[in-house]
Amino acid sequence: MGLDESLWTALRALRANLLRSLLTMLGVMIGVGSIIAMLSIGKGAKEQSLERMRSMGANLLFVRPGSQRRGLIRFGMGSRRTLKYEDAEALEKRNTAYIEGVAPESSSSAQVKFQNKNTNTRIIGTTPNYPEIRNTPVAKGSFFTDEDVLFRRRVAVLGPTVVEDLLGESSITNSSEAAESSLDEASIIGQNIRINNVIFRVIGITKTKGDMGWRNPDDQVYIPITTAQKRLFGVEHIDSINIQAASQEVMKKTEDEIERVLRRQHKLSSSKESDFSIRNSADWIETMEETNKTFNWLLGGTAFVSLLVGGIGIMNIMLVSVTERTREIGLRKALGAKRRDILLQFLIESVALSLVGGAIGIILGIVGSRVISSSAGWKTIVSPESIALAFVFAAAVGISFGVFPARKAAKLNPIEALRYE
Numbered sequence: 001m002g003l004d005e006s007l008w009t010a011l012r013a014l015r016a017n018l019l020r021s022l023l024t025m026l027g028v029m030i031g032v033g034s035i036i037a038m039l040s041i042g043k044g045a046k047e048q049s050l051e052r053m054r055s056m057g058a059n060l061l062f063v064r065p066g067s068q069r070r071g072l073i074r075f076g077m078g079s080r081r082t083l084k085y086e087d088a089e090a091l092e093k094r095n096t097a098y099i100e101g102v103a104p105e106s107s108s109s110a111q112v113k114f115q116n117k118n119t120n121t122r123i124i125g126t127t128p129n130y131p132e133i134r135n136t137p138v139a140k141g142s143f144f145t146d147e148d149v150l151f152r153r154r155v156a157v158l159g160p161t162v163v164e165d166l167l168g169e170s171s172i173t174n175s176s177e178a179a180e181s182s183l184d185e186a187s188i189i190g191q192n193i194r195i196n197n198v199i200f201r202v203i204g205i206t207k208t209k210g211d212m213g214w215r216n217p218d219d220q221v222y223i224p225i226t227t228a229q230k231r232l233f234g235v236e237h238i239d240s241i242n243i244q245a246a247s248q249e250v251m252k253k254t255e256d257e258i259e260r261v262l263r264r265q266h267k268l269s270s271s272k273e274s275d276f277s278i279r280n281s282a283d284w285i286e287t288m289e290e291t292n293k294t295f296n297w298l299l300g301g302t303a304f305v306s307l308l309v310g311g312i313g314i315m316n317i318m319l320v321s322v323t324e325r326t327r328e329i330g331l332r333k334a335l336g337a338k339r340r341d342i343l344l345q346f347l348i349e350s351v352a353l354s355l356v357g358g359a360i361g362i363i364l365g366i367v368g369s370r371v372i373s374s375s376a377g378w379k380t381i382v383s384p385e386s387i388a389l390a391f392v393f394a395a396a397v398g399i400s401f402g403v404f405p406a407r408k409a410a411k412l413n414p415i416e417a418l419r420y421e
C-alpha cells in the first residue's frame with residue numbers, strides 16, 4: 001500500500017468517527033493554542049519592558065551610594081550617604097570624550113497642594129540637562145535653567161499625572177474634552193503650588209511617558225537640585241547620579257572613568273573598596289531579558305503540559321481504535337498487507353489527528369492573543385517562530401503517542417485477529 005493510499009484510508013477512518021476525532025483533537029487544540037497565546041504574551045511583555053527601559057534614555061549609567069555595613073550585617077544598596085552634588089560637578093567638569101552629560105538626583109516623597117486639591121508624589125531635585133539625559137521632554141512651558149539652580153529658585157515642572165491629580169481631571173474620551181483639558185493643563189503654568197507647605201511656581205509640564213512599573217515618571221515633580229537640598233529636604237547628600245555615555249561602545253570606558261573620578265573625590269586609597277556602585281542600562285536590559293526568558297519558559301512549560309495531556313488522549317483513542325478494528329487488521333493481513341502497512345496506517349491517523357488539531361489550535365491561539373491584547377490592554381506579539389514551534393510540537397505528539405498503538409496493531413496475529421469478536 002502506498003503512502004497516498006494509507007493517508008486516504010486513515011482520513012476515511014477518522015471521518016467515520018468524526019465526533020470522537022474532534023473530541024480527541026480538543027486536547028491538542030488547547031495545547032497548541034495555549035503555547036501560541038502564552039508565547040505571544042511573553043514576547044509582548046519583553047518588548048514592552050525593553051521599550052520602557054529604552055525610554056529612560058540612551059547609553060545611561062547610574063551611580064548610587066554603596067551599602068552600609070554594621071558588624072556582619074550589610075544593608076541594601078544606597079543605605080550609605082556618600083554622594084554629594086560636588087561629585088556630579090566633578091564628573092561634569094571632567095574633560096573626557098566618554099561622558100556626554102551628568103544629572104544628579106535628590107528625591108523624596110512630599111505632599112503637593114494646589115488650591116483645594118492635593119496629592120502625594122515624588123519630588124526630584126535635579127539639573128537642567130535631566131530631560132535630555134533621561135528622555136523626559138517638556139510638553140508645555142519650559143524646564144528650569146542653570147540660573148534657577150544657582151539661585152535656588154522655587155520653580156517646579158510637573159508630570160502629567162500630577163497635573164491631573166491637582167486639577168481633578170479624569171480620563172479624556174473625546175476630542176472636545178481633550179481640547180478643554182489641554183487648556184486646563186496649560187492654565188496651571190505660572191500658578192503657585194505648595195510642596196510641603198513651601199511655595200513653588202509651576203513653569204512647565206513634561207510629556208507623557210507611561211508607568212514603568214517600579215516608578216511612574218509621569219507622577220513626579222522636578223525642581224532645581226539646590227532648592228531641593230537647601231530649601232525643601234534639608235540634606236547635603238544626593239541619591240544618585242545619571243550619566244550619559246557618548247556611545248554604547250564606550251560604556252565600559254565611561255564606567256572606569258567615573259570610578260576614577262569618584263574615588264579621587266572621596267579620597268579612597270587603592271586598598272579601600274568603593275563607597276558607591278555603578279550600574280548601566282545595558283545591565284538592566286540584560287536582567288530584564290533573562291527574567292522574560294524565564295517567564296517564557298514557565299508559560300511554555302505550562303502550555304506544553306496541556307499538549308501532553310492531548311497526546312495521551314490521542315494514544316488512548318488509537319488504542320480503542322485498534323481494538324475496534326481488530327478483525328479489519330486481520331483481514332488486511334490475510335490479504336497480504338505487511339506489518340509496515342498497518343503500522344503506517346495507524347501512525348498516519350495519529351499524526352493527522354495531531355496536525356489537524358494543531359492547525360485549529362494555531363488559529364485559536366492567534367485569535368486568543370488578539371482578544372487578550374484588546375480586552376486586557378497587554379501587548380502581544382505572535383511570531384512565526386512560535387507558530388512553527390507549536391506545529392512541530394503537535395507533529396511530535398502525534399508521532400510519539402501514535403507509535404505504541406500502531407506497533408500494537410502491526411504485531412497482531414492475523415489468525416487471532418480474524419477470530420476476534
